[in-house]
Amino acid sequence: MDNNALYNISDDELIEQTFQELLNDYLSTKHRKRVEIITKAFNFANQAHKGIKRQSGEPYIMHPLAVAKIVCNEIGLGSTSICSALLHDVVEDTDYTVEDIENIFGPKIAQIVDGLTKISGGIFGDKASAQAENFKKLLLTMSSDIRVILIKIADRLHNMRTLGSLATNKQLKIAGETLYIYAPLANRLGLHKIKTELENLSFKYEHPEEYEEIENKLHASAAERDEVFQQFTAPIRSQLDAMGIKYYILARIKSIYSIWNKMQTKHVPFDEIFDLLAVRIIFEPKNSAEELNECFNIYVAISKIYKPHPDRLRDWVSHPKANGYEALHVTLMGNNGQWIEVQIRSDRMNDVAEQGFAAHWKYKEGGGGEDEGELDKWLRTIKEILDDPQPDAIDFLDTIKLNLFASEIFVFTPKGEIKTMPQNATALDFAFSLHTDIGRHCIGAKVNHKLVPLSHKLESGDQVEILTSKSQRVQPQWLTFATTAKARSKISAILKKEQRNYQKKGETVLNEFLLEEGIRPEIVNYDKLLNLHNIHTKEELLAAIGSRMIILGDNDRNVLKEKQSSNWKKYLTFSFGSNNKDSKQSKKQENEIEEKTSKEVINPKKILKLTEDAIQKNYVIATCCNPIPGDDVLGYLDERNKVTIHKRQCPVAVKLKSSYGNRIIATEWDLHKSLSFLVYIVLKGIDRVGLLNEVTQVISRQLGVNIKNVNIVCEEGIFEGKFQLFVHDVDDVKQIIDNLKKVSDIKMVTRVQE
Incomplete structure (x- = not known):
């Protein structure tokens, strides 16, 4: 429908016109023509949402209508799903109950609406445990009727199409959540067109300039x-x-x-x-x-x-x-x-x-009927890990997400029994697929009668025998090569149980240490120890003490007994490494500044504009992605009221947007080229005499950029260099890259992470 034609008609006319379009779309499908029940669902929902407006100002019923049209036209579902889409917000937003829906529309529609209501607040809430619990609800509901998640994906698609009416931090939360969970879900369910649109819309709101440029x-x-x-x-x-x-x-x-x-x-x-x-x-x-x-x-x-x-x-x-x-x-x-x-x-x-x-x-x-096969296998695999819930929502979502893109291989037990595993599965994954006890005690494997480590990747047709020992214990490094949801969830659960035991032991040791020194167990003293050992949470500190990774001694005693240090403040007058070639700072000072740049707290008014709820709070620059001015960034407000600044595409930030969306803060740079930041530039080309000299001339003399470090490799006529430079912002980086590309025989120049 032409949006321009809508301005001159009333809300009621617009609603009726949109509903007629839905009916016409439905009547053109091969489904049974159950117009009466769809009309009944529309009238019921329209009355229930009467007078309510969306953030965009349009009548609320336009959203269920839009979702129903997506369900009908873009996913190809029939009358039961269309009715459920029309009714999906009624129980959540009005006084009607699931029982009311069942009495009027029957048990099947009521079951789907109930499933949608359980996850209606979005998959993610404020607390980690609530997020994990909501995601579990989503998966359990999926396994009872896949139409719930299909309608939920349609709901998310319409929300993404109308995201422009929301505040920036809400846009970042929803876009991140969409890219992290909904796009992979759509892909796994074969909804390629919807998956592509969800990815594009997420990208459009996270990186508007890059989107427009492409x-x-x-x-x-x-x-x-x-x-x-x-x-x-x-x-x-x-x-x-x-x-x-x-x-x-x-x-x-x-x-x-x-x-x-x-x-x-x-x-x-x-x-x-x-x-x-x-x-x-x-x-x-x-x-x-x-x-x-x-x-x-x-x-x-x-x-x-x-x-x-x-x-x-x-x-x-x-x-x-x-x-x-x-x-x-x-x-x-x-x-x-x-x-x-x-x-x-x-x-x-x-x-x-x-x-x-x-x-x-x-x-x-x-x-009629539903096609089972691959989908049911996938849902069964996901259900297996629901018996072992992860208390940390990010870990839980990561574990589930491993299954979203998995293709399959077929391997054999020593007795010739076929087992289906995800592609890239390791011998360790296979051990846990057999039984948790086999997994936790495995020490290696024989693949096709040859001894291999637990990290060995399996291929279709392999015959696998797992070797075990009662003295073997689960190792933390196993998480680096376990790839299946089941193996990772079991390993995490075992490690977390051990971690809790270490924490309990560590708490006893720390309390005895504090008592002996006459120091009170106060938050300020815990913070001193966290800063000393560069640990983020009290729980991590206690576990480290309990496992004897940290042995309390003179350093801890001295830090706890001295007054609260404020040494970091002296660095506020420094740049993040000067780009002035005549600077008299010593090498030691330069290294100290670089270290403080990535770890210490800086005044936000000097560098960034944050939204009002965080304008007075201190922040740190994330060391995982090292954003610089001009990068698209966001802030994450943690439990200690510190704001960490990440690049929007940083993998850590993607998880944070998905799992802790309400803690995301819209952020923009406000530096005016007052400070310098470290970046890494990689260039490749055809090696020749004088090439390195030309490159350094461009960087240092033409552009006046300070080079901190250079690493050059020349092999078989190919030149590859990695430069560590001090820059002010992304514009500097673009200028450096553009100028280097003009150097003869340089074929590729790009900015990379460390």
Whole structure:
């Protein structure tokens, strides 16, 4: 509907018009035409939400209507799901109960609405335990009726489409949560189109400038891409027409988020992303039995027109992906000298690719029932770890998330029994899949009769025998190579139990130490010890003491008995490392400043603008991502009322947005080039005499940038250098990179983490 046409009609007319659109969309599907119950659900919800407005100012009922339209058009569900979508906020926001819904609409709709109500506050609350509990509710509800999560994803998609009306910190919370949980869930359920839109919208609100820049570049190169598409597909169309195949061909453009992600991971600019265009051939098979053969017939035909890449054939027709995706992918060399991927799908395969598992239902005999198989296996795997809840929400979400992208391999026990494991599973994962006791006591494995360590990655067809010892105990480093949700949850639970025992012992030791020294067990004294040992929480401190990683002695005694130190304040007058070449600071002072930059508390008014609730609070710059002025950043307010500043795309920040969204603070830089920060620049090129000299001349003389450290490697004619520089902000970094790219024989320049 044209939004401009809506300005001149009343709310009631708008609501009625939107509902009629929903009915028309539903009537054009293959589902049974249960218009009466949908109309009944709409009238009920409309009356329940009467007079309520959304943040955007539109009537509240427009949101359930929009969700119902997504459920109908973009996920392909029927009347039960449409009714549930229309009613999904009624129990949460009005005086009606689940019992009322059941009495009026029956048990199935009531069950789905109840599931949606349980997770209606979002997956995440304020406290870690509440977040984990809510996520458990989500998963348990998923396993009872998958339509709950499908409707929840539709709800999140509409919220993301209307995110612009919310405050910035709310946008960051919801966008982070979406990227961390909902996009992977949509992907795992085969909702590729929705997954892509969720990623793009999250990226748009987290990095608006980068989003706009890539969008503009895509728009500027659209005509050129269209010409390539037309020329490439012309002979393919002629061949398919000659074969009498009913088909249509689409151009698939790489999503903005995918482009940005590739630019970040591959350290390449937009101009070096060569797979922006892919071609999709969607055909109507003569009959279902010929579907697979026709895919390969088309592949053979187009491979005679263009040369195929020998290593890039992907057969997901004979062996579908775990999320139900089926297609034949082949990469062909176009006449322009570039490789172009062609995706061959039947119309049924395309529906499954667009609408996920829900699309299977349309093709089942009798038009009803749910397709089980891979989805049920995945849900069963997730349910296994719900018996062992993690008290820390971030750990719990990480553990679950491991299963969201997993593909499968098949391995054998010594007796020949087949076990299904996620791809990249290790021998340790296999041990825990057999039994927790086998996992906790395993010391190694034999794979195909050869001894391997527990970290050994398994492959399909491996025969695996686990070796155990009663004296073996779970090791913390196991978490670095355990990949399955079950193994990680069991290891974490065992380690946490040990940690609690250490904490109890540590508390006894510390109290005895304080009593002996005549020092009161006050918060200020705990803080002194936390700062001395560079530990974040009291619990970590007690565990370290209990496990004898920390042995209390003279240093602790001296720190506890001295007055509260304020030595850090002397560094407020220093830059984060001077970029003045005539600076007289000693090397020792420079190192001290660098160390304080990453660890000490700085006055926020000097560097950043934070929202009102944190304007007076101190903050630290996160050492995990080392943001500098100009980077997109956010603040995280911890339990000790300290604000940590992260890059928005920092993996730690992504988890914090997802799990502690209400503690996220909108933040922007306000430095005016007053301080300097350390960054790392990597460059690669063809080695030649004088290249290093030219590079350092550009950095030091042309740009006046202070170089702290240089590491150069030259191997077989390839030059690779890593420079540690002091800069003021991102603009400095961009100027450095642009100038270095102009140096002859330098092929790649990028900023990296340490």
